[in-house]
Amino acid sequence: MSNPSLLILPGDGIGPEVMAEVRKIIDWFGAKRDLVFDVSEDLVGGAAYDAHGTPLHDDTMAKAQEVDAVLLGAVGGPKYDVLDFSVKPERGLLRLRKEMDLFANLRPAQCFDALADFSSLKTEVVSGLDIMIVRELTSGVYFGEPRGIFEEGNERVGINTQRYTESEIERVARASFELAMKRDKKLCSMEKANVMESGILWREVVTRVGADYPEVELSHMYADAGAMQLTRWPKQFDVIVTDNLFGDLLSDLAAMLTGSLGMLPSASLGAPMANGRPKAMYEPVHGSAPDIAGQGKANPIACILSFAMALRYSFDQGDEATRLEKAIEAVLADGYRTADLLGEEGRDPVSTSAMGDAIVAAL
Amino acid sequence: MSNPSLLILPGDGIGPEVMAEVRKIIDWFGAKRDLVFDVSEDLVGGAAYDAHGTPLHDDTMAKAQEVDAVLLGAVGGPKYDVLDFSVKPERGLLRLRKEMDLFANLRPAQCFDALADFSSLKTEVVSGLDIMIVRELTSGVYFGEPRGIFEEGNERVGINTQRYTESEIERVARASFELAMKRDKKLCSMEKANVMESGILWREVVTRVGADYPEVELSHMYADAGAMQLTRWPKQFDVIVTDNLFGDLLSDLAAMLTGSLGMLPSASLGAPMANGRPKAMYEPVHGSAPDIAGQGKANPIACILSFAMALRYSFDQGDEATRLEKAIEAVLADGYRTADLLGEEGRDPVSTSAMGDAIVAAL
Ligand SMILES: CC(C)[C@H](C(=O)O)[C@@H](O)C(=O)O
Numbered sequence A, B: 001m002s003n004p005s006l007l008i009l010p011g012d013g014i015g016p017e018v019m020a021e022v023r024k025i026i027d028w029f030g031a032k033r034d035l036v037f038d039v040s041e042d043l044v045g046g047a048a049y050d051a052h053g054t055p056l057h058d059d060t061m062a063k064a065q066e067v068d069a070v071l072l073g074a075v076g077g078p079k080y081d082v083l084d085f086s087v088k089p090e091r092g093l094l095r096l097r098k099e100m101d102l103f104a105n106l107r108p109a110q111c112f113d114a115l116a117d118f119s120s121l122k123t124e125v126v127s128g129l130d131i132m133i134v135r136e137l138t139s140g141v142y143f144g145e146p147r148g149i150f151e152e153g154n155e156r157v158g159i160n161t162q163r164y165t166e167s168e169i170e171r172v173a174r175a176s177f178e179l180a181m182k183r184d185k186k187l188c189s190m191e192k193a194n195v196m197e198s199g200i201l202w203r204e205v206v207t208r209v210g211a212d213y214p215e216v217e218l219s220h221m222y223a224d225a226g227a228m229q230l231t232r233w234p235k236q237f238d239v240i241v242t243d244n245l246f247g248d249l250l251s252d253l254a255a256m257l258t259g260s261l262g263m264l265p266s267a268s269l270g271a272p273m274a275n276g277r278p279k280a281m282y283e284p285v286h287g288s289a290p291d292i293a294g295q296g297k298a299n300p301i302a303c304i305l306s307f308a309m310a311l312r313y314s315f316d317q318g319d320e321a322t323r324l325e326k327a328i329e330a331v332l333a334d335g336y337r338t339a340d341l342l343g344e345e346g347r348d349p350v351s352t353s354a355m356g357d358a359i360v361a362a363l
């Protein structure tokens, strides 16, 4: 049997730096645990635009469709702000999500004990927090037509379309119930059914799918109330499922609750491929952080934890994923901190690569 | 000159209870400050549905168009969850906003010193917080067409339309710059211009209007980053302007930062009427709280502060508004707390009407 394949797309800003640390981890698993991956690397985002005039080359897209999993760093930067919408770095990312049909975006918001003080929220509100937001990722207002800026009378109008079919809602709902079954069996679905018809359909379909999961306690919440409740007492939630746009805001909010954005991974999963593995892309929740790029300041942990998610969800190596997560916890407990994990304390931060090395050593 | 007119719409749940306290305040201003209002009262939401089969009777709508200001309590309740979308309590509220053309929804998020501990955020993150969110209230996905649930092939699809014209963006931007001029001269505009064309137009128009306000420091932020930054360090903001849907989530999030939802008022303003006063509706940010309705537990302060906003924005009585706000601060400093403002402490809460009486006494 051939080795499982990984396509690495470091992207822009701190993407290449954090991905370099992930490669150390991948190498360690190959050398020490006999988990050898066929790794290839390519361009996405601004880096791809600089090379090819497009944020994602067709060849790269084709490769992404063939591999077992894609690992992405981050895209974007001020240099590309002037570009036309159609070739902005983000379009590369959105094209990957859409063409790979990665409909279920799993975003854990987990608070690491060693870092609980770092949150803007009171320690008792966030310590031990462990929730999972499932964001629909291939539809809704991100992709709905019609869209654009049109002339209307003597002025222009900006239009986007929120659009969900029953089957789109159904598949992400099912993925969320499955996940809830493996966790605390509690699922909260968020929409604005009091204002939006697409939210009414969302609620109806999620409720219908719920009939297949009688063990899961299903609740519904308006997304504005959801934002409030996440802020007030996030531990009331286990799994949350919501649409693409609400998921964008709510998962970022949930991420910030933990106080350590540089720690949070994500998985974007699609339908099973012929080999049984889901189409999958893994990426840190943080952005390309152009302000600190190239200075060895970035925290590689979110990207390394994204690889741990790949081990778990793509390669059925849950034990190895846990091994990696434990190594990271150990390194944090030992006091290793990149700059983003230090408050006012006068301590010196460790560099991106020193953090990667420490994790390898802990493994 | 005839007295200024007020239409009171208590609505559902705790609406009537908190509004009863506002009437005490209105009476006090009439008796002691010679500020006499012509007050009329009518039904909205579920209460209107129960009486007329519609959440807002045409006669009530007509009255709202004629008065100098509308004061609304809250709408909705579980009893009405089964109703068709078109007659749900919320539709009454949305019709008022739309037909009165109340495009600028001002939602202050202010942290009261006496209550800073009550937030889920660290005290230093929220103490002294005083930001103003201006939410566009008459357009966007709340009202855009096409909308509905349609058959498509062998399934249904839920559709809503995000839609903003240049003039819609321009007027709310202008209102926000005007407000920023009276405050700290800092305005942050939030959208998703990286994903939505309507966000691109939004950013362009806000920037253009900004040229008329060179003293105001204008910044732009993606709405997901905005949710994060509000959670991380809300004091970085002064005035925030955003669209109807983002504003719904972000203003609720900002409200929850303060930890005391029962304290937060809002003003929804439209164009000037013939008498120079803006079309206006004032309402607390909190909902109808059906779980505690009718028990004398509700906090009337948000609704009373909404009346203070009416004094300031509709009746040019800024000094009287300040007088009322100071009375509320005094009552809080004296330790008066409704149930929502008490934590684990073993103190007894004061009732809704005792809180109203205390504020009248403090005046
Ligand atoms: C970069 C941007 C297009 C993207 C999104 O809006 O989905 C990002 O915010 C995210 O959440 O992954």
Ligand SMILES: CC(C)[C@H](C(=O)O)[C@@H](O)C(=O)O
Binding pocket: A194, A195, A224, B090, B093, B094, B248
């Ligand atoms: C009740 C509901 C229709 C309303 C809204 O979504 O605008 C409420 O959440 C608000 O923010 O005033």
